[in-house]
Amino acid sequence: MAVKTLTINGEQYSAQEGESVLSVCRQNKIPIPTLCHLEGLSTVGACRLCLVQIEGIPKLLPACTTKVEEGMVITTSNQKLDKYRRMIVALLASEGNHVCAVCVANNHCELQDLAYEVGLVRVRYPYLFPKKSLDATHKEYVMDHNRCVLCTRCVRVCDEVEGAHVWDVAGRGIDCEIVTGLDYSWGSSQTCTECGKCVMVCPTGALFEKGVTVSEMEKKKDFLKYIITARQKREWVAFTNE
């Protein structure tokens, strides 16, 4: 496989052909915030948090879906990009009903971490306070649409890893929502295997275990890398933090 050389933030790097800009940045510890992206799942480029600036291209491109090319000159952080990232997190905050103080995922939430990371100190957009529902019909788990950021990680993990495809996306624009089956209640789903993978990959408190209280829902995502390695390489090795 050919090696590509590129410049990121003024430094020279080399990468494998076909690799994403995000992957190169992660390998070289160049910070880029992400939300919909999760190692082991397919890439959708939905959240737009990983937008980067590439010389010669008039628009910003998401690092997760952009493949490296020879001679690329990339900027991952500047005033404009930082401002856009803050705007994205602020819009996510204003669009749902995110109340960290009483949330089951408080202190274990990627949206909360992102707010700190991008320096969001206040939301200047009016909060929409949408009237969203909570589906507690499942025996083990709860889906709270109030806290959903539509990253679709649950949809992808269920489809790509578990193979059940219980979740999908319905509606358009502001009415867009994650649905179970053909918009049935989760408890009535005949395809859900109750594996809980969707709960663990959910970045916020939208999916949680029944019975947890404030701050108790810790998301353990290590299983994903273990399963993927086992499937692809036939190696059953425990995941360790790199």
Added chain:
Amino acid sequence: MSETITISPVTRIEGHAKITIHLNDKGEVQDARFHVNEFRGFEKFCEGRMVWEMPGLTSRICGICPASHLVTSAKAGDDILAIGIPETAEKLRRMLTLAQWIQSHALSFFHLSSPDFLLGFEADPALRNIFGLLAHDKDFAVRGIRLRKFGQQVIEMLGGRRIHTPWAVAGGVREAFTREERDALLAWYPEVRETALLAIKTIKRVHEQYSKEIPSFGNFQSLFMGMVGPNGELEYYGGNLRVMDSAGNIIANNIDPREYRQDFGEASESWSYLKFPYYKPLGYPKGIYRVGPLARLNICDSITTPLAEQERRLFKKLAPSSEAVNNSFYFHYARLIEMLFAVEKLEELLHDPAIFGTQVRSKAEINRLEGIGACEAPRGTLFHHYWVDENGVLQKVNMLIATAQNNMAMNRTVRQIAMQFIDGPKVSEGILNRIEAGIRCFDPCLSCSTHAAGEMPLEVQLLGADGRVLDVKRR
């Protein structure tokens, strides 16, 4: 010409309120009202949430007594899960409740009320506060602050943080308690006990100093309500309800808190966001009752700790044997006796080996669609009543808060003090402060008590010139 005097905001209470005093043509006090002008809406926005989330959610009602809401909500959760909680969990919850009493009662006395007593009702308002107190008697003020800190420290050791801990949950508590934590708390004890006794000594001096004014400080007949233990002793966590009349007769006893709705109703008035609970058998407004320290000290037959029991007997002597202690000023004394009890009782629990158990949380599914939790919060009996669907999603919430139950009594106190001290349209600052101090006897916490539902009941009456009701519209 008739005139209205407004005190807004009422200071050194927890929350926002105003008082209006209505004078007639002769300049005499015709009426006085305590208006609570903040609105919260907790009962409404908790609908649709999971029952397990409720302790953490409702404890956010207030920063003064979040632990009381936490425990009461967890108890309502226990009821919905229909489970008993482990012995250790109950004892730890009891410790949390006592710590809550200590910190809240210390706040009420040292920080909010004692500036009036020690600096004088007529003192400069700019100095009549905890800072003025620090300048006047630093040792006394610092001791008060440290006693409150002790209560907060217990809460932090149990729940991980001082304010808004989510530690008590439906089924028990989240974390166990350790011997190291216990030892650290016991090390505080000599000072804690001394300060609790100092507070009692101080209030007795105040009783002598203001002996002429006290008789008209919210001195009226009303019922008293609170929890008592199985032997009629002072109770703070779980017990049955007792109602006493102003003559000291027990008119209802052994009421299961789960049956509170049979005996207690809630009325509304257009001029306040605070509801007006009343004792149903006597109707509204005749069924006026008081809750909190004064009520609890009146209704109980004994206190199980020695020093507090000794004080309870002296407290009882404040009224003739044919009467309950009806004067609202003695809320302060009752509160300090309770603070002493909490200090003693907590020490007793700290020596109980059962508090170190590690089985602290029972788990279960939804086994009842309705649950009620009750507990004695610092300001009086607190009820949380939840209705859930079979998945544990809240369908309806009712919270009956201590301060609301004292609402009618607070209004009567304001009226009585205004009538006693105001004569003519010129009102001195000191007199206005006395009226506020009347409210402070009850140590109201308005952020808790105005949690009410979204839509205020509304009634519009069309009156003819002769006062006849021509039409009534209700929403």
